[in-house]
Amino acid sequence: MTPLAQLLEAALFSAARPLTAEELATLDQDAALADVRVALDQIREHYDFEQHGVELVEMAGGYQILTRAVHAAAIERAQFSVRTPKLTAAALETLAVIAYRQPVGRAEIEEIRGVSAGGVLRSLQERGLIEVVGRSEALGRPLLYGTAAMFLELLGLRDLADLPRAEELTIALQPHRAVTEGEDDAAAYVEAES
Amino acid sequence: MTPLAQLLEAALFSAARPLTAEELATLDQDAALADVRVALDQIREHYDFEQHGVELVEMAGGYQILTRAVHAAAIERAQFSVRTPKLTAAALETLAVIAYRQPVGRAEIEEIRGVSAGGVLRSLQERGLIEVVGRSEALGRPLLYGTAAMFLELLGLRDLADLPRAEELTIALQPHRAVTEGEDDAAAYVEAES
Amino acid sequence: MTLPEAPTTALGAGPGFVVHLDAYSGPLDLLLHLLREERIEIAEIPIARIAHQFLQAIHELGLNQAADYLDMASRLVRLKVQMLLPRRSEDDGWEDPRAELVRRLLEYQQIREIAVWMGRTAERRAEQHARGYLPAPPELPPPPLTLEALDLLQAVDRVVAGIPTPVLHRVVARPLDVEGATRRIEELLGQREQFGWLEALGPRPTIVDVLSTLLALLELAKRGAIRLAQPSPFSPMVIARDTARPAA
Numbered sequence: 001m002t003p004l005a006q007l008l009e010a011a012l013f014s015a016a017r018p019l020t021a022e023e024l025a026t027l028d029q030d031a032a033l034a035d036v037r038v039a040l041d042q043i044r045e046h047y048d049f050e051q052h053g054v055e056l057v058e059m060a061g062g063y064q065i066l067t068r069a070v071h072a073a074a075i076e077r078a079q080f081s082v083r084t085p086k087l088t089a090a091a092l093e094t095l096a097v098i099a100y101r102q103p104v105g106r107a108e109i110e111e112i113r114g115v116s117a118g119g120v121l122r123s124l125q126e127r128g129l130i131e132v133v134g135r136s137e138a139l140g141r142p143l144l145y146g147t148a149a150m151f152l153e154l155l156g157l158r159d160l161a162d163l164p165r166a167e168e169l170t171i172a173l174q175p176h177r178a179v180t181e182g183e184d185d186a187a188a189y190v191e192a193e194s
Numbered sequence: 195m196t197p198l199a200q201l202l203e204a205a206l207f208s209a210a211r212p213l214t215a216e217e218l219a220t221l222d223q224d225a226a227l228a229d230v231r232v233a234l235d236q237i238r239e240h241y242d243f244e245q246h247g248v249e250l251v252e253m254a255g256g257y258q259i260l261t262r263a264v265h266a267a268a269i270e271r272a273q274f275s276v277r278t279p280k281l282t283a284a285a286l287e288t289l290a291v292i293a294y295r296q297p298v299g300r301a302e303i304e305e306i307r308g309v310s311a312g313g314v315l316r317s318l319q320e321r322g323l324i325e326v327v328g329r330s331e332a333l334g335r336p337l338l339y340g341t342a343a344m345f346l347e348l349l350g351l352r353d354l355a356d357l358p359r360a361e362e363l364t365i366a367l368q369p370h371r372a373v374t375e376g377e378d379d380a381a382a383y384v385e386a387e388s
Numbered sequence: 389m390t391l392p393e394a395p396t397t398a399l400g401a402g403p404g405f406v407v408h409l410d411a412y413s414g415p416l417d418l419l420l421h422l423l424r425e426e427r428i429e430i431a432e433i434p435i436a437r438i439a440h441q442f443l444q445a446i447h448e449l450g451l452n453q454a455a456d457y458l459d460m461a462s463r464l465v466r467l468k469v470q471m472l473l474p475r476r477s478e479d480d481g482w483e484d485p486r487a488e489l490v491r492r493l494l495e496y497q498q499i500r501e502i503a504v505w506m507g508r509t510a511e512r513r514a515e516q517h518a519r520g521y522l523p524a525p526p527e528l529p530p531p532p533l534t535l536e537a538l539d540l541l542q543a544v545d546r547v548v549a550g551i552p553t554p555v556l557h558r559v560v561a562r563p564l565d566v567e568g569a570t571r572r573i574e575e576l577l578g579q580r581e582q583f584g585w586l587e588a589l590g591p592r593p594t595i596v597d598v599l600s601t602l603l604a605l606l607e608l609a610k611r612g613a614i615r616l617a618q619p620s621p622f623s624p625m626v627i628a629r630d631t632a633r634p635a636a
Binding site: 001005006007008009010011013014015016019023026027028046050051052053054065067068071074075077078080089 | 208244
């Protein structure tokens with residue numbers, strides 16, 4: 001390959017989007033647009049002639065290197081174009097709160113984690129890791145969440161009692177609300193501790 | 195290129211992460227691991243011989259197609275691609291401790307570096323460079339950290355054995371906590387840096 | 389790469405430091421720098437002088453990460469004192485108090501060297517780009533999700549660590565003791581014709597005592613057992629036996 005073709009190949013390979021001939025021309029001050037087109041033709045012909053697994057495709061006014069369609073089935077079957085999805089930190093933390101505090105409402109989850117939980121709850125539900133297990137008696141009768149069967153399956157646990165450090169962490173995750181006794185009494189007063 | 199090499203090229207191209215020879219072998223039921231290695235050599239030689247803008251790199255236990263370093267400046271100048279953000283000195287030092295002492299707990303990391311490590315550990319974890327590999331038996335059962343696959347990708351190493359060995363350092367790596375006497379001898383190794 | 393390269397500005401050269409604390413990745417880094425400036429071997433560390441320079445440096449450099457630096461400063465000062473303790477020259481059993489610090493500095497210097505190597509290697513690797521443009525993947529069943537108990541536990545630790553230290557409030561029921569206040573007032577009425585409101589409260593009254601007493605007084609006045617009077621605006625209330633009617 002000519003030096004210009006090499007440079008264009010590297011640029012097309014690493015760019016996050018298809019590149020136009022005009023954009024590619026900015027790579028090398030000495031290269032005219034015509035030179036760029038010649039080099040692109042050279043790359044295309046090389047890929048075809050040498051029977052590469054990839055091809056140069058012109059699309060939507062730009063150029064991109066794509067794998068040939070003939071290999072698509074095999075690659076899709078192997079499924080390594082995507083990494084095994086892992087839960088995000090936010091999802092894991094929300095899941096942890098639910099696992100150790102269930103049944104638990106959104107408000108309590110948000111109180112413990114200090115951030116809103118709407119989106120995370122939805123995605124955990126979509127993944128089948130948590131489910132709605134009831135409604136609270138509190139005002140507005142909010143939904144209560146618990147872990148679903150898939151959760152135990154993924155962790156390889158028989159039941160929730162198998163969760164590590166269950167007792168310790170259930171206590172640790174209690175929201176720090178005021179402990180109230182006899183709060184209905186008008187004369188009750190609040191005493192700040194520590 | 196042979197049909198197998200074509201298929202491997204297409205797979206490596208679409209995965210955009212290192213694929214192991216074993217993973218690549220799953221693409222074609224008729225291909226033995228040895229065939230895969232032969233085809234990989236063929237791809238590498240073809241890229242080199244035909245002077246492509248990309249090359250086949252062996253890294254993190256697998257293979258990946260990357261642009262040649264010589265084109266980096268032009269690609270970055272044209273803003274088609276950006277470099278991964280650099281790690282701070284604190285992050286690099288923490289990574290160094292973890293790489294050489296793994297599995298290692300936070301307390302030991304902090305002891306060696308002389309600074310608290312919470313924030314750095316968290317950000318290294320978020321970048322997928324380190325991961326929790328277990329829990330210590332010590333009091334409080336602290337988490338133990340090790341390097342993750344992404345660490346090798348960051349440095350472009352094939353495996354941890356590619357890290358410099360003790361003899362290659364100007365300061366000989368000493369077995370942990372071994373130096374109590376003979377500091378004068380130890381100091382003989384010390385060459386003023388810079 | 390922001391490597392822990394030796395900052396070029398002179399430290400310990402009197403006032404006029406130009407370096408920032410961010411130039412050092414920790415107190416050990418700063419110590420190494422001071423030693424390098426003075427071209428001193430780590431094992432020969434002159435504690436007194438270095439302790440002085442270290443204190444001066446962290447004073448000049450500001451308070452970023454100060455806890456770690458102050459911790460080192462106090463160690464140095466302690467070492468300085470230990471070094472000053474008299475010892476006999478023929479004392480073979482003498483252990484150099486600097487040994488631990490020297491060991492840590494050597495160990496840290498190794499780590500620094502590895503970190504520098506890693507920084508350079510990562511820099512070289514960053515010059516090679518991976519494929520950028522990835523067309524939307526075809527519709528495929530998502531690969532199986534992975535979840536590890538360890539990840540979950542770690543998440544719990546993060547959550548627990550993120551919970552702010554709570555201000556605990558204990559709410560205690562303190563019902564009003566109107567009966568007790570009434571008894572106390574009647575006792576006083578039995579002894580005297582008239583007395584001040586503050587006396588009726590008893591010693592060291594709580595807010596509950598105040599409320600209880602007020603309610604008791606109002607109740608007694610309503611029953612006609614007492615008369616309440618205020619001699620002048622804002623002066624304490626005066627409580628007197630209502631002689632027109634016998635106390636109930």
